[in-house]
Amino acid sequence: MEFEGYCVKQKKRTKAKDAQEVTMKNGRKALKGVCSECGTVMFKILGTK
Numbered sequence: 001m002e003f004e005g006y007c008v009k010q011k012k013r014t015k016a017k018d019a020q021e022v023t024m025k026n027g028r029k030a031l032k033g034v035c036s037e038c039g040t041v042m043f044k045i046l047g048t049k
């Protein structure tokens with residue numbers, strides 16, 4: 001599973017791979033993955049606009 005997110009290391013939008021759905025402390029769902037270019041952990045918050 002992949003998603004597009006913001007890589008804080010490269011300061012640009014990249015594709016994240018190995019995405020998993022996780023629930024954060026505040027109860028929100030997010031996708032957690034690693035940047036396909038540099039391996040930095042990336043999150044994408046689900047269900048916000």
Ligand SMILES: [Zn+2]
Nearest residue numbers: 007010035038
């Ligand atoms: Zn990156």
